[in-house]
Amino acid sequence: MADSASNDAFVEFDRVQKSYDGETLVVKDLNLSLPRGEFLTMLGPSGSGKTTCLMMLAGFETATHGDIRLGGTSINNIPPHKRGIGMVFQNYALFPHMTIAENLSFPLEVRKMGKSEREEKIKRALDMVEMGAFGGRRPAQLSGGQQQRVALARALVFEPELVLMDEPLGALDKQLREKMQFEITNLAHNLGITTVYVTHDQTEALTMSDRVAVFDDGRIQQLDPPDTLYEAPKNSFVAQFIGENNTLEGIVKEINNGVALVQLDDGDIIDCMPVHESVKPGARTRVSIRPERVEYNKDRIQEGAHTLKAEVKEFIYMGDIFRTRLSVAGNDEFIIKTRNAPDVDRLKPGQQIEIGWLPEDCRALDA
Numbered sequence: 227m228a229d230s231a232s233n234d235a236f237v238e239f240d241r242v243q244k245s246y247d248g249e250t251l252v253v254k255d256l257n258l259s260l261p262r263g264e265f266l267t268m269l270g271p272s273g274s275g276k277t278t279c280l281m282m283l284a285g286f287e288t289a290t291h292g293d294i295r296l297g298g299t300s301i302n303n304i305p306p307h308k309r310g311i312g313m314v315f316q317n318y319a320l321f322p323h324m325t326i327a328e329n330l331s332f333p334l335e336v337r338k339m340g341k342s343e344r345e346e347k348i349k350r351a352l353d354m355v356e357m358g359a360f361g362g363r364r365p366a367q368l369s370g371g372q373q374q375r376v377a378l379a380r381a382l383v384f385e386p387e388l389v390l391m392d393e394p395l396g397a398l399d400k401q402l403r404e405k406m407q408f409e410i411t412n413l414a415h416n417l418g419i420t421t422v423y424v425t426h427d428q429t430e431a432l433t434m435s436d437r438v439a440v441f442d443d444g445r446i447q448q449l450d451p452p453d454t455l456y457e458a459p460k461n462s463f464v465a466q467f468i469g470e471n472n473t474l475e476g477i478v479k480e481i482n483n484g485v486a487l488v489q490l491d492d493g494d495i496i497d498c499m500p501v502h503e504s505v506k507p508g509a510r511t512r513v514s515i516r517p518e519r520v521e522y523n524k525d526r527i528q529e530g531a532h533t534l535k536a537e538v539k540e541f542i543y544m545g546d547i548f549r550t551r552l553s554v555a556g557n558d559e560f561i562i563k564t565r566n567a568p569d570v571d572r573l574k575p576g577q578q579i580e581i582g583w584l585p586e587d588c589r590a591l592d593a
């Protein structure tokens with residue numbers, strides 16, 4: 227998808243750069259556009275520039291270069307409280323001396339809203355996050371998850387068109403985190419709110435988002451819906467960062483009819499999809515294969531599959547799946563995942579087997 231200005235763009239980053247020290251760019255020439263109602267997640271390792279992008283959108287940081295637009299209007303010179311953006315941050319604490327209802331009332335009072343309208347909106351927002359009975363309590367009298375729900379209600383109470391969230395679930399335990407992930411996406415979609423969400427948790431990004439922008443080194447490496455990111459990573463960084471991935475290294479021998487012949491470092495030659503632009507005859511490449519696309523049961527290896535010899539190093543029974551570590555073409559960390567079924571063999575360490583995958587599941591990427 228083109229990321230430059232398009233007619234239905236609601237949030238736009240147009241060639242945005244950011245440097246804190248006047249020397250190093252921590253955000254490099256960022257182009258991104260979101261239509262109204264989209265839930266977009268910025269995902270990436272620590273220091274890749276996600277929070278900086280969110281802070282520029284919120285107005286707490288200014289872009290060194292480029293333009294940020296909301297609804298077609300440049301917001302570079304509009305202060306944060308006039309941008310009409312709701313925010314939920316991990317450490318964006320509720321006011322401890324105020325009750326929950328007073329906390330929610332605050333953004334409405336700032337907007338000079340009358341008492342009866344305020345009360346109605348506070349009730350609706352608290353009911354929405356199932357905290358209607360807690361309006362009279364103070365934050366310290368709530369659990370972490372309840373406080374986070376209130377923070378969400380406070381961000382939504384003035385009905386912003388855009389909500390920014392930075393690791394809002396980071397402090398919660400796994401179960402509550404999963405429940406809140408579901409609640410946040412439901413709320414955002416039901417209310418038609420545009421959301422920009424920052425996390426370094428890939429499962430969270432994949433389960434919650436319409437699209438995910440994968441950041442590394444101040445750049446968006448890939449911007450796609452979750453299934454495309456996982457199934458069709460465009461470069462080695464994304465393949466490695468999203469989900470589990472097997473890598474085999476080698477040299478591109480030739481490319482014929484859209485298929486790259488790659489000679490692996492141990493001599494085996496395999497067919498791959500030439501995905502990355504650097505995949506040219508003579509170039510080194512890293513080949514990416516997802517663990518669940520590899521088959522070892524002879525009668526399940528499909529016609530047209532490429533086969534290689536492998537040695538079993540470790541077999542792990544995980545209940546619903548078997549996770550087996552193999553040595554393949556010099557890589558001792560080659561993982562395969564197989565659904566647990568009565569007709570699937572349980573492999574033993576030391577066993578010599580043959581594995582196979584379809585060429586379209588084998589992606590030649592940058593070295």
Ligand SMILES: Nc1ncnc2c1ncn2[C@@H]1O[C@H](COP(=O)(O)OP(=O)(O)OP(=O)(O)O)[C@@H](O)[C@H]1O
Nearest residue numbers: 246247252270271272273274275276277278279426
């Ligand atoms: N206020 C600041 N002053 C100077 N440098 C900063 C400032 N904030 C961030 N940086 C630097 O900018 C780079 C990007 O940081 P940023 O917080 O945007 O990354 P991030 O992807 O959100 O990381 P994390 O997941 O750890 O929050 C980092 O190298 C960081 O050290």
